[in-house]
Amino acid sequence: MVHSVPLLSENKTLEKRIDDIVSQLTPAVPLHILNLQKLTEKSKEFKRLFRGTVMYAVKCNPSKEVIKTIAKAGIKTFDAASIEEVRNVRKWVPTAKIHFMHTVKSREAIREAYFEHGVRVFVLDTADELRKIVHETNLAPDLDLYVRLALPKNKDASADFSAKFGASPEQASFLLREARLVSSRLGIMFHPGSQSKNADVFRKGIAVAAEVIKKAGVKLESIDVGGGFPIQYPQQNLAPLSDYITTIHKAIDDYGLSGLDLYCEPGRALVAEAGKLIVRVELRKNDALYLNDGVYGGLVEAAKYQGAFTYPMRVIRKQNHEGDNDTIMSYRFCGPTCDSVDMMPGPFFLPADIAEGDWIEVSLTGAYSFSCRTNFNGFGKYQTIIL
Numbered sequence: 001m002v003h004s005v006p007l008l009s010e011n012k013t014l015e016k017r018i019d020d021i022v023s024q025l026t027p028a029v030p031l032h033i034l035n036l037q038k039l040t041e042k043s044k045e046f047k048r049l050f051r052g053t054v055m056y057a058v059k060c061n062p063s064k065e066v067i068k069t070i071a072k073a074g075i076k077t078f079d080a081a082s083i084e085e086v087r088n089v090r091k092w093v094p095t096a097k098i099h100f101m102h103t104v105k106s107r108e109a110i111r112e113a114y115f116e117h118g119v120r121v122f123v124l125d126t127a128d129e130l131r132k133i134v135h136e137t138n139l140a141p142d143l144d145l146y147v148r149l150a151l152p153k154n155k156d157a158s159a160d161f162s163a164k165f166g167a168s169p170e171q172a173s174f175l176l177r178e179a180r181l182v183s184s185r186l187g188i189m190f191h192p193g194s195q196s197k198n199a200d201v202f203r204k205g206i207a208v209a210a211e212v213i214k215k216a217g218v219k220l221e222s223i224d225v226g227g228g229f230p231i232q233y234p235q236q237n238l239a240p241l242s243d244y245i246t247t248i249h250k251a252i253d254d255y256g257l258s259g260l261d262l263y264c265e266p267g268r269a270l271v272a273e274a275g276k277l278i279v280r281v282e283l284r285k286n287d288a289l290y291l292n293d294g295v296y297g298g299l300v301e302a303a304k305y306q307g308a309f310t311y312p313m314r315v316i317r318k319q320n321h322e323g324d325n326d327t328i329m330s331y332r333f334c335g336p337t338c339d340s341v342d343m344m345p346g347p348f349f350l351p352a353d354i355a356e357g358d359w360i361e362v363s364l365t366g367a368y369s370f371s372c373r374t375n376f377n378g379f380g381k382y383q384t385i386i387l
């Protein structure tokens with residue numbers, strides 16, 4: 001179907017800069033553009049609004065420039081999920097405080113994190129993991145442990161983690177009592193689900209945590225309300241970040257938890273806006289655009305969260321070509337690999353005359369895009385430009 005609606009447009013100077021970059025590089029492989037100024041602004045905004053400690057969830061974009069920029073903007077605590085993330089953060093920000101926030105860690109990873117990288121903060125959601133941590137750190141006297149709580153399913157999140165991670169409220173109370181015996185500091189944490197579209201999930205999470213703490217009957221030092229803060233994808237009319245944070249602050253006070261050290265660990269909301277991805281159309285078959293990037297590359301979320309959100313996009317014409325940017329139609333995307341899973345139904349709205357050789361600028365791809373790249377089928381090559 002072809003119809004006319006205005007295309008999303010953003011800051012013209014930035015658009016012009018990106019057009020120039022693309023026309024100079026004529027990128028044949030996917031091009032990631034990282035805007036460090038945007039990242040600095042977002043990090044400072046988070047720090048200014050949140051009254052506790054903001055941690056950065058490294059997994060969503062583990063690149064050196066991102067880690068260093070965030071640290072320079074004043075966020076010095078990092079949530080690492082693997083020993084490789086621990087090593088990199090320690091190397092790039094030697095004074096960083098690192099929280100090892102994966103509930104299932106290998107014994108080798110626990111040992112290396114504790115003895116070689118000074119990590120003292122570990123999370124767990126089972127008694128087995130607690131035993132592993134205590135054993136591999138030789139019953140260390142300075143452990144700072146968190147029990148991860150599973151929340152009821154969050155239908156307003158793009159990715160709900162509670163089926164995979166977290167202890168039930170009863171189990172969490174038991175684990176808090178057990179962990180208290182072997183930790184110098186103790187906390188509780190939850191993650192309400194990525195891209196949570198309703199601030200109330202944080203209030204509900206804090207309510208459950210307060211109940212669990214009461215049942216446990218032991219003293220805690222901290223609470224971590226996770227990531228899950230959303231960004232504004234097109235057609236999602238969400239409350240601003242400040243509303244989410246106000247909801248958290250109020251709930252912490254209402255449930256009598258203001259004596260605890262407060263943490264959050266955003267990923268997406270910190271870095272998504274700082275990234276753009278430039279992909280190229282290699283072939284067009286009616287409404288199907290065959291791109292040089294897809295599900296196994298930087299567009300994994302375009303398939304994973306199909307229907308939940310889409311990205312702002314615009315076309316950058318191949319050299320010496322003008323087009324009609326006002327008449328648009330809906331497309332589906334096909335990634336470059338031979339796997340039939342590598343398809344993104346969209347709908348993605350782009351000019352009706354888009355053709356082979358044109359590029360598509362996909363915005364809001366700073367998180368879970370670069371970090372999810374694979375080499376599958378030999379399509380792993382990409383370029384990066386730092387603005």
Ligand SMILES: Cc1ncc(COP(=O)(O)O)c(C=O)c1O
Pocket residue numbers: 057059060079101102191193194195226227228229265266267268269367
């Ligand atoms: C433990 C933990 N913390 C933080 C995050 C970051 O979440 P988001 O990107 O939704 O803010 C994740 C994402 O998977 C996570 O697993």
